Amino acid sequence: xxxxxxxxxxxxxxxxxxxxxxxxxRRQLVHEFYSLGVTSFLIVAILSVFVGAVxxxxxxxxxxxxxxxxxxxxxxxxxxxxxxxxxTIICIILAGKLGSQIASELGTMRVTQQIDALQVMGxxxxxxxxxxxxxACLLFIPVLIIFSIFxxxxxxxxxxxxxxxxxxxxxxxxxxxxxxxxxxxxxxxxTVVFSFIIASVSSFIGYNVNGGSVEVGKASTDGVxxxxxLIIFFDLILTQMLLS
Amino acid sequence: MIRIENVSKSxxxxxxxxxxxxxxxxxxxNLIIGQxxxxxxxxxxxxxxxxxxxxxxxxxxxxxxxxxxxxxxxxIRKEMGVLFQGGALFDSMNVExxxxxxxxxxxxxxxxxxxDRVDFCLKRxxxxxSNKLKTKELSGGMMKRVAIARAIANNPKYLFCxxxxxxxxxxxxxxxxxxxSEITEEYNITTIINTHDMNSVIKxxxxxxxxxxxxxxxxxDKNSILTTENKELQEFVFATELTRRLx
Ligand SMILES: Nc1ncnc2c1ncn2[C@@H]1O[C@H](COP(=O)(O)OP(=O)(O)OP(=O)(O)O)[C@@H](O)[C@H]1O
Ligand SMILES: [Mg+2]
Numbered sequence: 001x002x003x004x005x006x007x008x009x010x011x012x013x014x015x016x017x018x019x020x021x022x023x024x025x026r027r028q029l030v031h032e033f034y035s036l037g038v039t040s041f042l043i044v045a046i047l048s049v050f051v052g053a054v055x056x057x058x059x060x061x062x063x064x065x066x067x068x069x070x071x072x073x074x075x076x077x078x079x080x081x082x083x084x085x086x087x088t089i090i091c092i093i094l095a096g097k098l099g100s101q102i103a104s105e106l107g108t109m110r111v112t113q114q115i116d117a118l119q120v121m122g123x124x125x126x127x128x129x130x131x132x133x134x135x136a137c138l139l140f141i142p143v144l145i146i147f148s149i150f151x152x153x154x155x156x157x158x159x160x161x162x163x164x165x166x167x168x169x170x171x172x173x174x175x176x177x178x179x180x181x182x183x184x185x186x187x188x189x190x191t192v193v194f195s196f197i198i199a200s201v202s203s204f205i206g207y208n209v210n211g212g213s214v215e216v217g218k219a220s221t222d223g224v225x226x227x228x229x230l231i232i233f234f235d236l237i238l239t240q241m242l243l244s
Numbered sequence: 245m246i247r248i249e250n251v252s253k254s255x256x257x258x259x260x261x262x263x264x265x266x267x268x269x270x271x272x273x274n275l276i277i278g279q280x281x282x283x284x285x286x287x288x289x290x291x292x293x294x295x296x297x298x299x300x301x302x303x304x305x306x307x308x309x310x311x312x313x314x315x316x317x318x319x320i321r322k323e324m325g326v327l328f329q330g331g332a333l334f335d336s337m338n339v340e341x342x343x344x345x346x347x348x349x350x351x352x353x354x355x356x357x358x359x360d361r362v363d364f365c366l367k368r369x370x371x372x373x374s375n376k377l378k379t380k381e382l383s384g385g386m387m388k389r390v391a392i393a394r395a396i397a398n399n400p401k402y403l404f405c406x407x408x409x410x411x412x413x414x415x416x417x418x419x420x421x422x423x424x425s426e427i428t429e430e431y432n433i434t435t436i437i438n439t440h441d442m443n444s445v446i447k448x449x450x451x452x453x454x455x456x457x458x459x460x461x462x463x464x465d466k467n468s469i470l471t472t473e474n475k476e477l478q479e480f481v482f483a484t485e486l487t488r489r490l491x
């Protein structure tokens with residue numbers, strides 16, 4: 001276990017260096033943006049709307065108390081979406097998609113000797129392959145999460161409207177009550193940490209595959225499992241650290 | 245010329261190479277032959293620096309290569325071309341981008357010059373007008389040929405081929421052999437080829453090194469191999485029904 005952590009740190013040390021040729025790095029980065037980022041928009045959009053709607057329904061169901069004003073529903077939904085649903089749940093979903101994608105891509109490159117081919121040419125393969133993935137994730141996942149926050153809140157709005165839980169005016173009023181910008185900063189800090197976990201952990205697992213296609217399959221699962229566990233773990237730590 | 249001196253390598257308790265010394269000549273096809281598991285790929289990986297030897301040294305024209313930091317190996321690396329057992333083409337790129345890759349990494353040539361060089365190399369392996377094909381659209385033999393084109397793109401002085409004709413039909417396999425030996429002579433390259441295909445051994449084996457249980461057991465050429473008295477080598481050479489009958 002300690003050895004794994006050591007190997008991980010060493011790999012990140014190799015990966016996170018200044019690329020020798022910027023033009024090639026930029027090309028890789030654009031490629032990763034497309035293959036990791038653009039393809040994730042749809043799934044994030046769909047999930048966010050539904051999760052936001054469910055959040056609003058749940059809140060309405062649980063605070064069905066005449067003493068609590070209706071605007072509580074909008075308020076609590078907003079807080080939940082900003083602080084937990086979008087940054088954590090969506091990042092775990094992304095860990096499922098991107099983690100397996102990254103781990104199996106690098107694992108395949110390892111077992112088909114594409115990584116050896118890079119090393120033989122004297123290329124720092126970790127830097128060439130992993131760095132663009134990490135940078136791409138650090139840049140686009142926060143964008144996805146902000147997008148998801150808006151859609152999640154909109155999902156709650158739709159739920160209120162269609163299911164007639166409360167009037168949409170009350171919902172919007174709730175949304176605009178007691179807004180603390182720090183919650184958004186908090187969400188973004190979490191997202192950045194989670195993005196790094198997704199990209200680096202699954203890269204580490206894929207890069208170190210040893211064997212054949214069975215091991216690539218296993219690496220792809222491991223990429224998802226380990227990045228999800230670490231996300232939940234760091235969620236706890238960060239929430240404790242930043243909100244208390 | 246490539247020289248390896250007293251190279252040993254173990255994995256755990258398993259001794260894969262035991263005190264091997266050999267010299268590979270310039271302008272010649274130098275073969276490493278031996279059974280599966282005899283250590284051919286490991287020996288090549290030690291030459292290309294993918295695996296470090298436990299003991300011993302590797303020299304490229306008297307420049308030491310083994311046990312050096314990556315930064316000091318760069319100059320020799322630019323002069324190497326490697327053909328991997330499975331081709332190892334980058335599957336995120338098409339044929340042209342694969343062949344151009346070493347040029348992008350190592351040279352400051354203009355795009356036009358690089359493209360000319362790519363076309364030349366592809367023509368050399370009989371794959372004109374395949375520039376835009378994706379790697380998944382290639383057959384096994386085409387993949388090997390594209391991999392050869394990539395290996396020779398940057399005019400290597402040293403060419404390593406790990407089982408260049410495994411998994412190919414006899415005709416394609418002869419084509420690849422002929423191609424490698426032509427290139428070797430034409431550009432005076434030091435070529436090292438791993439194989440256990442007796443047909444290529446007899447055809448292009450200008451220098452032959454026989455590995456047996458991690459030791460360099462026998463050296464010779466394509467003529468002397470057929471008349472050898474060495475028992476282990478005889479077993480290897482005449483392992484198939486066909487070769488036994490011909491004998
Ligand atoms: N990374 C490794 N860890 C442990 N053992 C290894 C490793 N790589 C190779 N070996 C062992 O070293 C021995 C030689 O392997 P090598 O790949 O060089 O064989 P080979 O002669 O190329 O065989 P083939 O003709 O099948 O390709 C084998 O017995 C193999 O099990
Ligand atoms: Mg081998």
